[in-house]
Amino acid sequence: MDEQGRARRPGGRSARVRAAVHQAVTDLVSERGYGNFTIGEVAARAGVADTSLYRRWGNLQALLSDVLLTRLNAQAPMPDTGSLAGDLRTYAGIVAREVTGPDGLALVRLAIALSGEGQQGIQARDELLADRTRQLQAMLDRARDRGENPPDALEVLDHLLAPIYMRVLFDAGPLTPDYLDGLVDRLLA
Amino acid sequence: MDEQGRARRPGGRSARVRAAVHQAVTDLVSERGYGNFTIGEVAARAGVADTSLYRRWGNLQALLSDVLLTRLNAQAPMPDTGSLAGDLRTYAGIVAREVTGPDGLALVRLAIALSGEGQQGIQARDELLADRTRQLQAMLDRARDRGENPPDALEVLDHLLAPIYMRVLFDAGPLTPDYLDGLVDRLLA
Incomplete structure (x- = not known):
């Protein structure tokens, strides 16, 4: 998706990013176990800039809590x-x-x-x-x-x-x- | 303890190092939770060179298993x-x-x-x-x-x-x- 697409559908993109990030976390927990990956690796797996993850969740633990709940x-x-x-x-x-x-x-x-x-x-x-x-x-x-x-x-x-x-x-x-x-x-x- | 002391009582030192390393792991698990520390931090806490830990246990997970059992x-x-x-x-x-x-x-x-x-x-x-x-x-x-x-x-x-x-x-x-x-x-x- 290009930058214009993102700008046009912020809610849609936001929901898609969230879903991709959540799936990346679940996959990484399954593959490596808890504690063996960084927020940067979640970002890479989800195809999202790690700055977006820090902006949205603050830290890895807050992201993990969000996924779990x-x-x-x-x-x-x-x-x-x-x-x-x-x-x-x-x-x-x-x-x-x-x-x-x-x-x-x-x-x-x-x-x-x-x-x-x-x-x-x-x-x-x-x-x-x-x-x-x-x-x-x-x-x-x-x-x-x-x-x-x-x-x-x-x-x-x-x-x-x-x-x-x-x-x-x-x-x-x-x-x-x-x-x-x-x-x-x-x-x- | 100086180098000579170490050389003279290898078994005693070995047991003390093991006890110190095990205690350091237990403390770090209690304080930070599993997965939030490195083998270098265990070594620093135990007052031992991290090369000794790698030589003895190979990796953090083998060390954790040893502590647990x-x-x-x-x-x-x-x-x-x-x-x-x-x-x-x-x-x-x-x-x-x-x-x-x-x-x-x-x-x-x-x-x-x-x-x-x-x-x-x-x-x-x-x-x-x-x-x-x-x-x-x-x-x-x-x-x-x-x-x-x-x-x-x-x-x-x-x-x-x-x-x-x-x-x-x-x-x-x-x-x-x-x-x-x-x-x-x-x-x-």
């Missing part, structure tokens, strides 16, 4: 199947697909790495947790309204999300449908 | 209290103290980050998991020999270690003795 917020909506067991089984399947997908593990690693990176990283992590908890709470509230007896959101984190993340991060065992259903049964027992 | 292998021995519930409660307390201690979270983050860092990182992570699983299996085997009906090691990872790590990594809730005992009760129910 955007990707995680773009996830599939929470299921509403009419029963808590159905919702949790569907949700477990969504999370398992997410973390075993091409970007999923890189994003989980990034979330964990960010929490060790000062106030901005901690804030990104806290927003992520608050967001997940809010979505879960809505599901659990619907179950209570139907007269079911749901666990609290922290129990779902402890016994559904934590084992899924841990198995993927440590390659400790497969996330089969039977395994996921077993986690839900155990949680609701 | 050494620290994790130096942990308290597995408890042997005479009952599985007692062993698991004591073990949960040890792990909780470990991950909430000054270096603990940095080491967990490092383990997770390493698994995204190529073959050597994956190997370090796999050795860590194998080591933990072996220790746990010995505890579970003793319980079976006593006529108890233990869960398998992967269930202990899923429902005892995973929630502890996840709560610390995401600052999701306190690791009180009641909470830890509740995880054990739930695991054995």
Whole structure:
């Protein structure tokens, strides 16, 4: 795209730059792991001047936080199947697909790495947790309204999300449908 | 220490250098997060020439793997209290103290980050998991020999270690003795 094109469609270009930069970050995290690339390398991969990245995000960490929250917020909506067991089984399947997908593990690693990176990283992590908890709470509230007896959101984190993340991060065992259903049964027992 | 001192006690010096370098790595991971320091900065912090670090470890990642496995292998021995519930409660307390201690979270983050860092990182992570699983299996085997009906090691990872790590990594809730005992009760129910 030439300079005139850029000048004519600033919103369109801005959105395209953002998408290219986000994809470049996700690719670099996947290929090299967190911490093994610079903002200049992100710029080169995205085909953007690094000055634009500094102007827009300020630093690599702010860019990483932005990527993380955007990707995680773009996830599939929470299921509403009419029963808590159905919702949790569907949700477990969504999370398992997410973390075993091409970007999923890189994003989980990034979330964990960010929490060790000062106030901005901690804030990104806290927003992520608050967001997940809010979505879960809505599901659990619907179950209570139907007269079911749901666990609290922290129990779902402890016994559904934590084992899924841990198995993927440590390659400790497969996330089969039977395994996921077993986690839900155990949680609701 | 002067050059003569070094020449006279190579083993002693070697062990001291290793300890200083390991401490420097742990400190830098705590202070800056994984990936935000170089082998030169480790050398400066440890008061050692960076050429010695390259000669001994080859690269930063090999050094990080060495630190991780050494620290994790130096942990308290597995408890042997005479009952599985007692062993698991004591073990949960040890792990909780470990991950909430000054270096603990940095080491967990490092383990997770390493698994995204190529073959050597994956190997370090796999050795860590194998080591933990072996220790746990010995505890579970003793319980079976006593006529108890233990869960398998992967269930202990899923429902005892995973929630502890996840709560610390995401600052999701306190690791009180009641909470830890509740995880054990739930695991054995």
